[in-house]
Each structure stands twice: as C-alpha cells, then as structure tokens.
Amino acid sequence: MLAFRLLLILTAAAIAICAAGYLLGGDRRYLRWAVKILQLAGAAGLVFFAVLMLERLA
Numbered sequence: 001m002l003a004f005r006l007l008l009i010l011t012a013a014a015i016a017i018c019a020a021g022y023l024l025g026g027d028r029r030y031l032r033w034a035v036k037i038l039q040l041a042g043a044a045g046l047v048f049f050a051v052l053m054l055e056r057l058a
C-alpha cells in the first residue's frame with residue numbers, strides 16, 4: 001500500500017506540474033499531457049481495485 005500511495009502522490013504532482021505549465025506558458029501540450037496522465041492513472045486504479053476484489057472472491 002505504501003508504493004500505491006507514493007505512486008498516487010507522484011501522479012498528482014505530475015498532473016499539477018503539467019497544469020501549471022499550461023497556465024503559465026499557455027502551451028496546450030501540457031494540458032494534453034495532464035489529461036493523458038489522468039486517464040492512465042484512472043485505468044491503473046481500476047485494474048488495482050479489480051485485482052483487490054478478485055483476491056477477496058478467491
């Protein structure tokens with residue numbers, strides 16, 4: 001769980017840095033990166049929780 005929490009903090013920091021880059025520089029590339037990171041983190045979270053649920057069923 002510690003690794004998952006660390007990954008969550010790093011992901012949130014990456015999204016915040018990308019959003020700040022967009023707000024400060026106006027380059028939409030950073031906004032696309034932030035959205036892509038958010039999508040990948042959401043997918044990884046769904047897989048993580050699906051594995052936890054499967055472990056409970058087994």
